[in-house]
Amino acid sequence: MRVLLTLVVMVSFAGCAVIPGANIPFEAERDDSFDLEEMVSIHTISPKLLQQRAADPEPTPVLNTSLEAEIQNYDYTVNRGDVLNITVWDHPELTIPAGGDRSPSEAGNWVHSDGTIFYPYVGKVKVAGLKVTEIRDILRERLAEYIESPQVDVTVASFRSKRVYLTGEVKQPGTQPITNVPLTLLEAVSNAGGLTEVADWTHVTLTRDGQSKRYSLRELYSQGDTRENVLLRPNDIIHVARNDAAKIFVLGEVIKPMSLNVGRSDITLAEALTESGGFDQGIADANGVFVIRKAAEETGKIADVFQLYARNATALVLADQFKLQPRDIVYVTAAPIARWNRLIAQIVPTAQAVYLLSRTDGEISTNF
Numbered sequence: 001m002r003v004l005l006t007l008v009v010m011v012s013f014a015g016c017a018v019i020p021g022a023n024i025p026f027e028a029e030r031d032d033s034f035d036l037e038e039m040v041s042i043h044t045i046s047p048k049l050l051q052q053r054a055a056d057p058e059p060t061p062v063l064n065t066s067l068e069a070e071i072q073n074y075d076y077t078v079n080r081g082d083v084l085n086i087t088v089w090d091h092p093e094l095t096i097p098a099g100g101d102r103s104p105s106e107a108g109n110w111v112h113s114d115g116t117i118f119y120p121y122v123g124k125v126k127v128a129g130l131k132v133t134e135i136r137d138i139l140r141e142r143l144a145e146y147i148e149s150p151q152v153d154v155t156v157a158s159f160r161s162k163r164v165y166l167t168g169e170v171k172q173p174g175t176q177p178i179t180n181v182p183l184t185l186l187e188a189v190s191n192a193g194g195l196t197e198v199a200d201w202t203h204v205t206l207t208r209d210g211q212s213k214r215y216s217l218r219e220l221y222s223q224g225d226t227r228e229n230v231l232l233r234p235n236d237i238i239h240v241a242r243n244d245a246a247k248i249f250v251l252g253e254v255i256k257p258m259s260l261n262v263g264r265s266d267i268t269l270a271e272a273l274t275e276s277g278g279f280d281q282g283i284a285d286a287n288g289v290f291v292i293r294k295a296a297e298e299t300g301k302i303a304d305v306f307q308l309y310a311r312n313a314t315a316l317v318l319a320d321q322f323k324l325q326p327r328d329i330v331y332v333t334a335a336p337i338a339r340w341n342r343l344i345a346q347i348v349p350t351a352q353a354v355y356l357l358s359r360t361d362g363e364i365s366t367n368f
Contacts, residue, residue, distance in 0.1 A: 041301050045269075045291075045308040050321050061224030067184070070231045076180040078127050078135065079161035080115055083108040086139065089151040094120055094143075108157040121146045132156060132180075156180060162234035166192045169199035169240045183232045186220060189240070200243035201264055206230065207237040218264070248324050250276040252332035253284035262326045269308065270320035272330050279332060286311040288333030293325060 043049060078084065085108045088094040109117045115128025122142045127135050136154040143150040162178035171193030176183065185206065195201055201217040220228040232238075246262040255277025260267060269291060273279070279286060289308040295301035308319055324330070 039302045040305055041295065041299070041303075042305045042307065045306050045318050045322050047318070049306075050318065062227055064226035064229060067226060067229055067231060071182045071184075074182045074231070075131050076156065076159075076178075077129055077131055078111060078156065080111050080113055080128055081160040082111045082156055083158035083160065084111065084117060084127070084132075084135070085109075085155045085157040086119065087153040088143065088147070089153070091147065091150070111161070164188060164232050164234070164236045164238065167237065167239045169196040169242055170194065171196055178232070178234050185215060185228075185230050185232060185238065186217075188232060188238060189217065195240060195264075197263070198242050198244075198261075200241045200246050202246070203241040205239045205241070207239070208233060208235075246326040248272055248326065248328050248330065250330045250332075252330075253280045253334050254278065254332050255280055262324075266323045268320050269322040269324060269330065270316055272324060273319065273332075276330075283334050285333045285335040288335075289319075290331045290333070291322070291324065292329040292331060294327060 086095070109119065111117055111127055116124045116126050118124055119139060122139060125135070125138060125142075130138075132154045136152050139154065140150055140152045143152065156179075159177045159179045163175045164178065164183065165175055166173050166188060170189060173192065176188055176191055185204070189195065189204075195217070201221070202219075204215045204217055205212050206215060215228045215230070217228065219225040243261055243263065248260045248262060248267060249258075250260065250272050251257050254273065258276050260272060260275055269289075273289075287309045289310050291306040291308075293304045293306070295304050306322070308315060308322070310316055310319065
């Protein structure tokens with residue numbers, strides 16, 4: 001037993017460094033190349049902190065003036081594959097009727113692969129790249145050689161030449177045509193049935209001409225920031241990512257350490273702790289609830305650490321008001337007595353073995 005007591009005392013002087021299990025030390029480990037204290041900002045989750053965050057100005061809707069100007073100036077240009085519907089008033093012989101068995105797209109004038117159409121008296125007309133008003137003027141001018149003051153109307157019966165592609169987490173992925181009605185990113189997602197339950201609405205990628213740009217539908221939907229909306233162009237590819245990477249990690253002395261997917265609603269610290277089963281009451285330190293968050297690049301720090309002192313259970317009201325962000329780490333430390341018990345649990349078997357071994361050696365010596 002003297003050997004056992006000696007070992008216990010020796011380990012006690014060694015400090016907490018040998019205690020099994022992870023914990024957040026009260027003092028930063030120092031070395032010449034990296035000063036942890038200088039790279040981490042520590043905050044207490046308190047009414048004052050929550051008030052400061054609540055005092056931040058609420059986001060207000062932002063009008064995208066450039067988008068509005070693009071929509072106002074938008075005009076569709078005809079291209080190969082489109083079908084035109086051409087009407088010459090008072091001259092039914094020049095107008096192909098749709099009839100009961102044929103739709104307007106089937107009865108119209110198809111724009112051929114060379115970008116032309118054929119029309120009676122006029123012949124081949126180059127229409128690819130022209131607006132319908134420009135095509136109308138060309139036909140009226142040429143028909144005037146045969147018809148006095150012709151009244152001509154040109155519309156697009158079927159839009160087949162231009163399209164955009166939607167992939168990823170929308171309910172109806174596929175293609176959508178570019179028509180004479182301007183198509184924006186928001187409208188394209190709505191036309192596709194909206195987002196799925198696992199969509200990451202902060203990560204929508206638009207690929208155009210070999211370059212990709214990221215947009216956030218969260219800013220657009222919830223805050224009215226129309227700068228996150230854009231007028232789509234032919235062959236644009238819109239991809240809505242899954243929210244697999246948007247997670248919160250709950251670790252330490254909780255019943256079920258786990259990761260939580262962040263959906264389209266905010267998750268509070270209280271909700272994260274509840275989902276993980278709450279504190280392990282036998283070993284958790286309620287004053288050691290930490291939220292570890294990557295710091296903003298402009299701060300020069302590596303992390304912001306927020307600590308909740310929850311030994312008084314009413315402090316969990318603060319946890320219910322503290323909103324978590326994707327990739328946050330919630331960590332609950334072990335109580336000092338729990339770390340000490342883990343240490344003893346590792347020492348006792350070894351001490352017993354040493355004690356039995358010394359006792360056996362003593363008996364052997366006595367026999368001799």
